[in-house]
Amino acid sequence: NRSRGGGGERSGQNPSIAGKSRQIKLVLLGESGVGKSSIALRYVRGEFNENGEATIGGKYYSAYLTKNINLQSTQIKFDIWDTAGQERYHSLAPMYYRGAAAAIVVYDVCSSSSFMRSQQWVKELIQQANSQIVICLVGNKADMAAEKRAISKEEGQEFAMSNNLIFSETSAKTGMNVDEVFYSVGKSL
Ligand code: GDP
Numbered sequence: 001n002r003s004r005g006g007g008g009e010r011s012g013q014n015p016s017i018a019g020k021s022r023q024i025k026l027v028l029l030g031e032s033g034v035g036k037s038s039i040a041l042r043y044v045r046g047e048f049n050e051n052g053e054a055t056i057g058g059k060y061y062s063a064y065l066t067k068n069i070n071l072q073s074t075q076i077k078f079d080i081w082d083t084a085g086q087e088r089y090h091s092l093a094p095m096y097y098r099g100a101a102a103a104i105v106v107y108d109v110c111s112s113s114s115f116m117r118s119q120q121w122v123k124e125l126i127q128q129a130n131s132q133i134v135i136c137l138v139g140n141k142a143d144m145a146a147e148k149r150a151i152s153k154e155e156g157q158e159f160a161m162s163n164n165l166i167f168s169e170t171s172a173k174t175g176m177n178v179d180e181v182f183y184s185v186g187k188s189l
């Protein structure tokens with residue numbers, strides 16, 4: 001039920017999912033190291049790579065993963081766009097999120113700078129992306145010990161609420177809330 005690089009996905013084969021089918025471009029945004037690739041890999045393949053970078057498309061180019069989910073009568077095919085280091089180069093962003101129906105903006109709950117960066121991404125999306133875009137703010141690495149935390153759940157929630165974002169804390173490591181994030185985004189599309 002998945003494919004890489006956009007090829008080979010066959011949909012509409014199952015007559016019980018006879019309803020609508022939508023292809024959705026979903027972009028992952030956030031500071032380097034927050035766990036964007038890990039979230040994508042956890043969601044699509046159910047895997048976590050403890051050591052180093054979770055590579056999807058290689059080190060220097062973007063790639064996308066696809067996954068279908070069924071929400072009542074609608075089947076959604078997520079094309080999940082992950083960067084491979086380009087998040088360091090801010091000028092690539094508008095091209096990257098053009099045409100996106102959904103964005104997951106990720107910070108690391110142990111990093112205040114990543115939380116600030118996520119707020120900048122949210123503001124940029126609100127100003128410049130498609131006005132219908134569904135944005136989900138995600139505080140990742142929620143498995144980390146409490147004393148390592150820099151951002152409380154309430155802080156994340158508050159920013160999300162005041163900007164009408166979906167919000168969740170996740171752990172790509174344990175899998176906590178990862179499926180739920182994509183499901184919530186799917187429901188809001
Ligand atoms: P990206 O640069 O945003 O794509 O981040 P990566 O997915 O490459 O993850 C950066 C580092 O954080 C890697 O060493 C991951 O193993 C680690 N990491 C990612 N998600 C989690 C998580 O939920 N919990 C913990 N403890 N580590 C994580």
Ligand code: MG
Pocket residue numbers: 036037038054082083084085
């Ligand atoms: Mg990455």
